[in-house]
Amino acid sequence: MVGSMALFGLGPIGQIARHVSDIGRAVDFYGGVLGLPHLYTFGDLAFFDCDGTRLFLSRPESGAFDPAAQSIVYFRVPDIHAAHDSLTGRGVTFQAPPTMIHRHENGVEEWMAFFADPDGSLLAIMGTA
Structure with missing residues (x-):
């Protein structure tokens, strides 16, 4: 490598950026339903704290919105089954219950459960057991 490189x-x-079709509805969902701390909203921009990483929500500049084009945001939770139950109680509809997706050689299991935001963009909770 060269010197300072x-x-x-x-x-x-x-920060992670994500498009939404309606900022007010997104603030209600991400803050009210998911419980993410709402930092601030400025016009068509909303910001949430995800344990030190900022989630930046905005309307697409072009006006065209495709939920399938969004990256999946995976939220770590300490107990995936408790998180699933809590979010289900708040009205979140999951595609399926938490599912083990991988067991490492050391026996640690990775679990995930997927759900959509009000625009249909995928989100997930993930945890280990």
């Missing part, structure tokens, strides 16, 4: 390294992710 060897010292450079990326830090943690600071």
Whole structure:
């Protein structure tokens, strides 16, 4: 490597951007239903804290919105079954109950459960057992 290039390294992710069709409805869902701390809303922009990573929601500049084009945001939870039950009680509809997706050689299991936001964009909770 050349000089200072060897010292450079990326830090943690600071912000994730996601498009929504309606900011007010998104604030109600991400803040009210999912319980993410709402940092602020400015016009058609809304910001939430995800344990130090900011989630930035906005309307697409082009006006065209495709929920299938959104990246899936995976939220870590300490107890996936308790999180599933809590979110279901708040009206979240999951595609299926939590499912083990992988068992590592050391026996640790990775679990996930998928659901959609009001626009139909996928989200997931994930945990280990």
